[in-house]
Amino acid sequence: MIPTFTVQDIFVMMQTLNTKTLIGFSNPFEHLTKYEIEREWEKTYKKLHKLNLIDLVDKEIKLEENFGNALWIMSRTNMVVEIIKDGTEKSYFYFSKDHVVECKENDDSEFTLYVHGTPDYVWNNVIYPRMLLGVESRSNGEVETILIPTSSYNSWVKARSITDVQNLESINSGEIWKSVSSQLDAALKSMVHNNRLMVFFKEDNHWVIEGMHVLTSPRNNWTFKMVKKDNKELLEGKQSSNLEIVSEILDVLVRMQNQQTTLNK
Incomplete structure (x- = not known):
């Protein structure tokens, strides 16, 4: 089963990597006390450990390699694409030179991470098809804007x-x-x-x-x-x-x- 993550999970993961800004998300810890934030961190780390995505080795946090690479792209990207279909279905695409990480919102307001191929592949096979959804080839009427x-x-x-x-x-x-x-x-x-x-x-x-x-x-x-x-x-x-x-x-x-x-x- 593909794991899903809450906004709190995502922020804990990003703060672990010292991320300053994450496009697409507002800080869910902004109005929490220090104790409440510590509880959220503890809950997320336990969840990630159970999923074999994080471990403690020689008192240092170690991320599973593919998972860590995906988080690093999200944390350090200079380009993000957001697609919202019909006002409800939302995805964020975080670009690097070689790969693109998609953070897709599910019906339960949790998110699934997908690692795609190169930026060119994602534009041609993911982004364009979604933006062209429902588009049929037909002649236009007015040409004015x-x-x-x-x-x-x-x-x-x-x-x-x-x-x-x-x-x-x-x-x-x-x-x-x-x-x-x-x-x-x-x-x-x-x-x-x-x-x-x-x-x-x-x-x-x-x-x-x-x-x-x-x-x-x-x-x-x-x-x-x-x-x-x-x-x-x-x-x-x-x-x-x-x-x-x-x-x-x-x-x-x-x-x-x-x-x-x-x-x-």
Whole structure:
């Protein structure tokens, strides 16, 4: 049976390796007393020892080799990709030069660790297929883009409809946005999947974020990328084919690379 880990387990493991920041998780020990934290550490160490993942040798903690390598990648990565499918199914991918560790959330809010192959393999065989879930090859209608407040998009997905179209008028010019919003509303009403991809890069001890959403429906597919206009965070949406969706994801990576961000070896 593949072991699963609580957030508390993950933080104990990361703190054992002196990890300063772990993308995707907030500190579950922040409001605990010193005694309560010690109890959590003790509970996690007992669990890991029972799973043969940790041992005490000559008074030093020794991690099982593959397990230790996975934790080291999570602890020292400079690049993390988050995928959320339909607002519920979540995975974090921690990249190194040769391998990628996936931390996948289960239904019981615990996590399973998977070690994948090279970054290229993971992009082509794991990340792209998940982001293209529900995407069918079909011709696009409108070719124009539309700007949307991020908070509005999230509420529309939940409602499966554009509920406050007036929010669009002040940030979109011309008249074409009305036609585009009508098609988007139809896609929301027949939505099959709504997936989000976020990419985190660490540069000079600062994390930089890029991201996008992919919405699929029997009518058409949409991509929404993060943009800034007048110092406001917005989403720029457009109808996209499957190849264009892959291209949009690549654009996210290119924007990261343009910031001269590098990965640890």
